[in-house]
Amino acid sequence: MHLIPQRDYKANILVVDDTPDNLRLLSAMLTSQGYEVRKALSGKMALTACQMVLPDVILLDINMPEMNGYEVCRQLKANEKTRPIPVIFISALDDVLDKAQAFDVGGVDYITKPFHGVEVVLRIENQLNLCLLQNKLQEKNTLLQKALDDLKASQVQMIQQEKMAALGQLVAGIAHEVNNPISFIYGNLQYASQYVSDLVNLIEVYQQEYPNPTPRIQEIVKQIDLNFLINDQQNLMGAMFRGAERIRSIVEALQNFSRLDEAQMKRVDVHQGIDSTLVMLQHRLKQTTDRPAIEVVKEYGNLPLVTCYVSELNQVFMHLLNNAIDALEESYEPENTNYQLPITNYQLPSIHIRTMLTTSDTVKICIADNGPGVCESVLSRIFDPFFTTKPPGKGSGVGLAISYQIIVQKHQGKLTCASSRGRGAEFMIEIPLKQTQLN
Template sequence: MHLNQTNYHKKNILVVDDTPDNLRLLSAMLTAQGFEVRKALNGKMALTACQMALPDVILLDINMPDMDGYQVCQQLKADDKTSDVPVIFISALDDIVDKVKAFDVGGVDYITKPFHGAEVVLRIENQINLRLLQVQLQEKNFLLQQAIDDLKASQVQQIQNEKMVALGQLVAGLAHEINNPISFIYGNLQYAGQYVKDLVKLIEAYQQEYPKPTPKIQQIAKDIDLNFMIKDLQNLIGAMYRGSNRIQEIVLALQHFSRHDEAEMKRVNIHEDMENTLVMLQHRLRETADRPAIVVVKDYGNLPLVSCYASELNQVFMHLLNNAIDAIEEGVGNGEWGVGNLSSTPYSLLPFDYAHGKPTPQIRIHTEVTLNMVKIAIADNGLGIEESLRSRLFDPFFTTKPVGKGSGLGLSISYQIIVQKHRGNISCTSSVGQGAEFAIEIPIEQSER
C-alpha cells in the first residue's frame, strides 16, 4: 500500500547514520518517493534536529560512536515531545542486532543494509499509516470521552434542577404549614402571659385579704407548691417565647435558604445566607454521645453585597458544611477525630480541649475580598483527604463516603454552580490527618452573559 500525496503531505523523515554514504543513499531514495528528508551524522545531532522540527518517522542507525541507536531511542521516548515519533532501526546485515532490546527501548521496526528501496519505503509508509490511525483513534476516544462527560454533566444539571424545584416546593409548603400554627402560638403567648400575671396578682390579693385560709386551701397550696409554681410559671412562659421564636427563625432560614421564588440573580449578603444555612444545620453541630459539640469559628471579613443566584449558592454552602461535619463524624467512627493540626494552613483551627485531651472538633468559615472576587473558605479538622482522591472530588457520582452515605453529586453540583454558573473557582487543600479546606471564589459582580 502506498500513501498518495494528499494523504501524507510530504512527510518529514529524519535519517540518522554515522556513514555519509548511507545518508546520501537513503536521502536520494526517499526524496525520489516524495518525502522530505533531513540528515544527522550522530545521536546528539538527531536529538537537536527533533527539538527544532518534529519528524514523522526516524530511521536510526544502531551502531554509532559516543551514543548508539538504543540510547538515542531511549532519550526520544523519555521526552513527551518526541515520544510518539515512530523509530525504525537500521543496521548492517552482518551486525549482531539485539532485536529484543530494539523493541524494548521503543523501536517499532528495523531494516538491514544493503537497503532495498521498495522495502524501506513500504516500512516507512506502514508506520505513517499506523501513526495516522493512532491519531484518529485518539481523537475519537477524546470525542467519546467528551460526550460521556457532557452526558454526566447534563445528568447532574437535570438532577440539580429537579432538586431545586422539589426543594422550593417542599420548603414553601412546610413554611406555610408551620407558620400558621406557630404564629397562632406565638401571638397568643403574649395574652397567656398576661393572663398568668393577672391570676398571680389575684392570688396574692387573696393571700393579703385572707391571711388565714381554710385547711382545704392550705392543703391544696401545699400539694401544688404554690410559691414555686408562681415563680416557675414566669420561666415557662419565657421558655415558650424563646422556643416559638426559634421555630420562626428556622422557618425564615428555610425560606431564605431555598429562595424558591428568586430564580434570577440578585445582590445578597453572603454572611446572612451563611448564617441561615448554619441555622439549618444546628442539629448536626450539637454534642453527641461520641464527641463534644462541633465549634463553628466565624472569621468573617468585610464583604460587599455579591451578585449571585442566592438559592444555588446556599446549596453550595450546605454541601460544603455537611461534608465538613461528615469528615468529623467519620473521624469519630474511626476513633481518630481531631488528630490533625491545621496550624500550617492559612486559617488555623484546633483550640486544644484540655478536658478531653484532644483538639475540639471544629469548622472554621473564613471570608475575604480578593481583588474583584469574594472568597469563602470552609475548613474542618477531620481526617483529611488522600492526594489520590482529591483530583476526582468534583467528578459526577464520585464519593469517598461509604455505600449508601453519599450520592457523589454534592461537590459536582457545587462545581457547576460556582464555576459554570458564577464563573468562579472551587478548590480543595488537604492531607491525611490534617483536615480539609474547601475554598470558593466568585466575582462580586456578574458580567452580562
C-alpha cells in the first residue's frame, strides 16, 4: 500500500544504524514507498553523508559504538548547514529518559523497534509536511520583511501623503479578504446560538418529563456539570458575538480608509458638523464614576461656507474628539501620577475647540485637550497606519491615519499635532475654503 502523497520530487531519507539488517529493512520499506534512501552504518558516516547531500529527514539509531545517536544529533544541530534537518531517533529501548534526552539534543520524534511500516512512514511524512510549511512560512516572512523594509526606505523619501496613498489599495484588499469570513462567522453564530438554545430547552423538558434519570445519566450530568455548562454557554456565545462585532468594526474602518472617493463635495457650515459630532459623543462627555464631566469650550470664528467632503470631515471630527476623550479618561487612571494630585491643583477635564479664517483663504480648526499629552517618540508616528498606544481591543490604529488622508489627500490641507507629555495635546486642521478641483 502506497502511503505517501504524490510529489514532484523524491524525499531523501538518511537511515543511520550500526545493524545491517535494520538498514536493509528500513531501506526496503521506505524505497517501496517512493523515498530515495541512503544508508550509514555509523555516526561518522552519517555526518559525512550530510555534508555531501543534505537529507530531508534523518532516521538515527541511538545505541551505536564510537559515537551514539545523541552525539551525532548534537553535532548536526551545532552546524548551521545541517541544523534544520529533522532527526527522528530509533531505538529498541522504550525508556522515558531516552526519549527526554532525544528531544533535549534536538530530535523531533522517536520510533521504537520493532518497526511498524505505517508508523514509520507517517512520522516521516509529518516531518516532511512540517518542513514544507515552515519553508513556505519563511518565504512569506522574507517577502513580508522585504516589503516592510522597502516601505520604510520609501518613507524616508516620501511625504506622508504619498505613503498613505500607496497604502490604500493594500488596506482595501485586507478589508475585503477579512470581511467575507467574518460575515460568515457572524451570521452562523446566530444559528449556532439558536441551536444551543433549542438543545438546552430540550434538556429542560426531559428533566421535567423524566425527573428521575438513570444512574448513568446522573453520572454524566455530574461529570459535565450540566448547570454550569448551560449558564456558561451563554457567556461564551456573548463573547464570540462581541469578538465578531469588534472585527466587523475594524473592517468597516479599513473600508472607510480605502473608499475615500465615494463621498460628494459640498459647501457646508463646518460648525454644524462639529456640533452634530458632539451630540453623538454626548454620552462619553458625561460624568462617570471614575471622572468628572468633560467640559467642551467652543470659540467659533465667523466662517463662510467651506467646500469639502462633509461626511468625511465629520469623520475626522469624530476621530479627534474621541481621541481627546480617551486621553482625558487616561488622566484619571490610578497609575497616572496626575490622579494623585489634590483636586484644588488639578484641572478639570476639558476640550477646547477653536475655529478661524486665515489670511490665506483657509479655515483652521483646533481641537485641544488638557490630558496627559503625547511624548515625542509617539508624536513622530501618530499618523502612521495601525500604530496605536491604546490597549488591545480599544484602538485599531487607523483613526488618525484615516483623518490624515482625508485632510491632506482629499482636501489638500494640513493636519498636525502639538503636544508634550503632561501638557495635553492639540490637533490642528487647516483646509482651503474652496477646492481647486472637485473629484
